[in-house]
Amino acid sequence: MTTISPTRVSMYDFLYQDTQPMVSLLADAAQLSLPQTRLALSASLQAIVSALLAYQQRHQGQTVNKKLFNRGAVKELRQHNSMNFATINATLYHRHDVADAIFGDNARVVKASEYIATQVDATTAQVQTLLTCLCVIVLRELAILADYSKLDNEELDKWFTLQPQFLSAQRFDEKVPTTTPALIENTNDTNDTNEASQNSANNKNTAHADDINKQQHQHQEIASENEHLEDITSETATEAAALTLTPPSFDTYWFELTGFEPKHDLAVQDMQQATSNYLKAIGRSSDNLQQGRHNDMLVFAQMHAIALPHQRWLLQLAKISDIYLSRNRLRITSEPATPPTPPFVSLGLLGGNSDNTPVTTSETPIEYDAPKPLWRNPVILLIILVIGGLGALATLKYQMQKSDNASQAEPIVKQVSAEERQQQDVAIVKVDEDDSLESTAAE
Structure with missing residues (x-):
């Protein structure tokens, strides 16, 4: 069983991690410092995601696909496979038109820019340049993701419907552990050893000075080892936090500005998916590795306040998102000689149950309608x-x-026949010479 993070289908998480390599390029385009750009980047992504959700809520997925993902600006930008000055120039050319289409009008764009400018201590014009450029880049990235995942209009609607739970306050309330389980176990073992040595030292005869000195020397070595482990733990936690690139908590002000109305239903986890008995029954439990044939199946890992259905199109979207992020395609580099190939996901990784095991609604693959005769x-x-x-x-x-x-x-035929009838018949008679002479003599 292979697990994947639910954040791979989150637009906010995907875009935040996807746009990190181009911070310096955006800072140069908007004439902002790097710290200002990082702060304005996260706030701008929140505004754009909220505006997209509001647009889908008003017009549905078919309009999003036709009017936004298939715009001429997005098609032109998709011809570039890396980020450089040529790409950013094309972005600057189309930024106003795309931003007005996403937000509805230019007044909301200006209002959003003013709100972000007060947070990063910059001018409204600088932030507006950054915000409008990001509008084009966000549409490009989401259009590529939807195209590679082959999402239809109905699946596009479902994808947008799942987004509010990734922006809720309950999702960001979870405290991420700062130490790994292996390091915690090693640290606890070392502390237990330290306490045991101290107790044994207290029980021994205090008269032996040499033994006490040796024990003190051992205590000092154990203490130094504990400090070293704590340093390693803090460094590992820092590296893990840098790799996860968790975005900051979402500001609900953007819902008010864009007019998006999120559903406040609490995310309910599928209990059948969460129970070990069900996982064992379908061959996805670690206790049943040799019996089931689902060891390579892709499933979503459990996450606080997040509930996702285990459907094939959503798992394919998550895997393609993971592959796309691993390629780091928005890094600043020259245009490649050949465009990269689209991500490929094996159907065996997404397929349903191969043996006769019970299935639930969440495990049943999508059944498409049969074509009409x-x-x-x-x-x-x-x-x-x-x-x-x-x-x-x-x-x-x-x-x-x-x-x-x-x-x-x-x-015409009748006229020809009449003419033929009017012609006289001509007979050619051959006269014998002897007869002619006799007739002459008689005369």
Whole structure:
């Protein structure tokens, strides 16, 4: 069983991690310092995500796909496979048009820029440049993700519907442990050893000075080892925090500005998915590794205040998002000679149960509607009717032309026959010479 983080399907988490490599490029375009850009970047992403959710709530996924993801600016920007000055120039050219389309009007863009400018101590024009540039980049990244995952309009709506739980305050209230379990166990073992040595030293005879000195020397070594472990633990926790790139908590002010109305239903985890008996029954438990054939199946890991259905299209979206982020495609570099290939996800990683094990609604793969037969397709019927009508008209016209030609040719034939009848018959008679001489002599 292979687990993947639920944040891989979160637009906010994906965009925050995806845009980190281009902080310096955005700072140069907006003429901001790097600390100002980092703060303005997270706030701008919150505003854009909220505006996109509000747009989908008003117009649904089909309009999002046609009017936003398939815009000419997004198609032009998708021709660039890396971030550089050519890419940022194309972004600057289309930024106002795209920002107005996402936010609805320019007034909201200005108001959002003013709100962010007060937080980062910058001018409204500088923040507006950063915000509008990010609008184009965000549409490009989400359009690529939806295209690679082959999401239809219905799945696009479901993807947007899952986003509010990643922005809720309950999700960010979870405290992330600052130490790894292995290091905690090693530290506890060392502390237990230290306490045991101290107790044994107190029980021994205090008269032996040499033994006491040795024990004190051992205590000092153990204490130094504990300090070393604590240093390693803090360094590991710092590195882990840097790798996860958890975005800051979401500001609900953006819901008020964009007019988005999130559903306040608490996320309920699927208890059948959470119980070990169910996982063991379908072969996804660690106790059943040799019996089941689902050891390579991809499932979502459990996360505080997050509940995701285990559906094939969503798992495919999560895996492609993970592959896309691992490629770090927004790093500042020259355009590659050949464009990178789209991420490929094995169907075996996303497939359903291969043996006769019970399934639930969340485990059942999506069943697409069967295609309609040709004779029930209105387009095919219309084409057949048009072709049949044109063929009938052509046949009728041919018959009419044929009858007209026949009627015109009949008088000519009659006239020729009359002329032939008017001609005199000429007979050629051969006269014998002897008969002619006899007739002459008689005369």
